[in-house]
Amino acid sequence: MSTLAVRPIEEYTAKDYKSELKPIWCPGCGDFGVVQAIYRALANIGRPPHEIAFISGIGCSSRIPGYTTAYGFNTVHGRALPIAQGIKLANPDLLVLGAGGDGDGFSIGGGHVAHVIRRNIDMTYIVMDNQIYGLTKGQLSPTSRPGLQTVSSAHGSMESPVNPLLYVLGYGAQFVAQGTPADMNGLAKIIEEGIRFPGFAFINVQSPCVTYGQEDQQLKAQKAMMQTLESMKHDPGNRLAAMDLAQQYGEKLYTGVFYRNPTPGPTFDGLARKRQQAMKDQVKSRADVLNVFKLVK
């Protein structure tokens, strides 16, 4: 969020980002905590809601933009990232957030993750990872553990889960963090840090499904097993150390910033703006485009 420094910070509270819509989530769903953490992070940053675009795909968690007062776009399954990138490139002054579930981000839309990282578009992508398809009533998801029995895997899953943290680190993501609604302060903090990072930020949230999830994935269990990376003295500037820790996904629950590039690279949106500035004097009006064609006389 490179434009923050020059903007006067108005006084906003978490309430200013909460819409009147009542969530469709089941009581106790982890996503309630995620949206609360987002309200808090946005209040700390202080951008007015109308300067924020919040884009999601399809799934329980993808309902989330509607529960904020930002400009929201609840799109189609797996395509939050391309749409969010179009928005950021069309208006780089906006604060752009993307969100969705693990199915949205790593199954149907998995192909887009590599490319938003490659372009380093300045936006924050929050995946609510619950290791299950909740909206369609309990099928296997790309992060489901091996052997898991569900309505679509009556005899147990025969697949290995995707590791979202290693996935994005492998593609070169410059900001990678993990949080859980079991630690609201920690979650709000990493979301705020992600938004403030000048480039693409990825945040994996262990957001449990109370209806179809496993007992050991619920908030109570998470609270008992989570370890903050800060307490482990992890250096977030060390990418290899981050990858090493990320390998424990599914076994351990580490929270905090895995990796933050100490010298962030250029963003596509920033480079586009530079190119536009550099080339604008070549033309006077849009009619000049016809000069490209040889007018034969």
Add this chain to the structure above:
Amino acid sequence: MNTDLVIGMAGSGGDGIVSAGESLLTAAALEGYHGVMAKSFGPQIRGGESSFRLRICTQKVLNTGGTLDIAVALNWDDFLKFGGELPVSGNTTVIYDANTNVAPDKIPLVGVTPAEVLMVPIEQIARETGGSDRAKNTVVLGLMAGWLGIGKEKMLAGIRKRLAKKGAETVDKAEKAFHAGLAYALEHPLKRTRTMAEPEKPTAKFVVDGNDLCAAAAIVAGCDFFSGYPITPSSEIMHFLGREIWKYGGTMLQAEDEIAGIGAVVGASFAGKKAMTATSGPGMSLKTEMLGLATIAELPLVCVNVMRGGPSTGIPTKGEQSDLLQAAFSAHGDVIRPVLAAISAEDMFPITIEAFNMAEHYQTPVIVLSDQEVGQRKETAEPIDVSTVKLVERQRPSEKELERYARFRLTESGISPISHPGMKGGNYLASGIEHNEAGAPTANGEIHAKMNEKRLRKFNPLKRRRDLFIVEGSPDAPLALISWGSVAGMAIEAHRILVSEGLKVKLLVPRLLFPVSEEVYQDFFLSIKRGLVVEQNHLSQLYRLLRMYVDVPRGIETLAKSGSNPFTPMEIVDRMRQISLALQRETQHVPSEV
């Protein structure tokens, strides 16, 4: 003297066939002639067969004509691969390279004796003057300059300009090759003269193709964002905008796939910018879910489909009009998405502008159908006066409306003022899920019915846009000729021939294909007893689309062919003559029974 010539040439990819055709067209245009040049290729990236069909005329033309007046074969294998795309008749002058070692009476053309067959040592002249066989195309240009009597100085100037970077020696060799070709032509006059008459009223012209003109029109229309994925034969639109759009403050994103390409465009439109994507058949199939999203979220965008042979990969390098029904009915749900089609490369300019205006006004995706011929053929076009172009912007909410803003308000027109991120007070949730007037998601059947009705009703005025139809001929004519897209250029010419023969034929060319403008067709069909719908697809897609919405007279027949099997104006004329005779027989029969 000739006023209208069709030249076809074929060879291998490395022979510079297309660049020769472009040189000849440019030189002719510089001298005031009109022309259209279609290119056709085999599937290979390098070294496959390659051809052009160039029609040069003293007046405006809309198609590449019928059988060839001059056929040039650098080798017979490649020439024959184009089959009906390079048709030879008894009136054709056939020129071929002596290096093929085929005697003039043994050339492998089946069932036809051309007017004249000339074996020319093209490669030998190229080696002796230009120093290599790469100069074969330049020798052919010299031959054409001699036999057609046009373009000598302009082509030489073109050669100098094009080869300047390669040094004086290269330019000198090329000039020698050209002059040698020219001298050969002057020493060997054709039995049937192919000398061109002076052009009528020479005017300044562009030489353009449809893809480039589409991209330029997008910039003029105010397009600030383009995203697409490479696909033949539409990629040139992306190439052009990748070079130019930045100068106008816009952005081009080469997306990771077809879905992301249109996805980014949906996003840019949501952010308040005019945005476009372009693709061809397979890409269109992938984009359909996003078209549905843009329809329900009521977001303007332009999606260009430069059609090629389908289904699936089909024939990527050759055109077909087989995506009409897909364009009209792609993506699920009860939907109207406007579909426009250009009839020529030149027509891509007004059609693209119209597409942006329509998209912005109706807050909808608009599909522009072009095809490989329209997209990639070169043609002479009249100068464009940008000051006459009218642009439409989407309706924004007023300050008063923003006080209690409802994005999808049920208005009388069905069009609701649209805000965008950054606009204070306009905050709303856009969604693919059904929503109420405020944008809140809903599963309520009554709201769904009302919203569907609003999203469909808003297009009613579009059905009365008579300016998007070309109608020619006497209003009470009993015979109809209907066509669309690139093939319409053939039908328009056929219609003029038929009228000059005294047949009472009305012509109808829709440039707005969907929604079907029932009133326009009903009025047109009032006097019609018999007629023909001409289109380049196997299923007669326009004919079937019309039958779905309009009472099409039973006497309407179809002339429909799969892609890369070209039509000729005379083929349409012949069929219409038969239909006219059938009508006469039928009508004369009636009194004897009474």
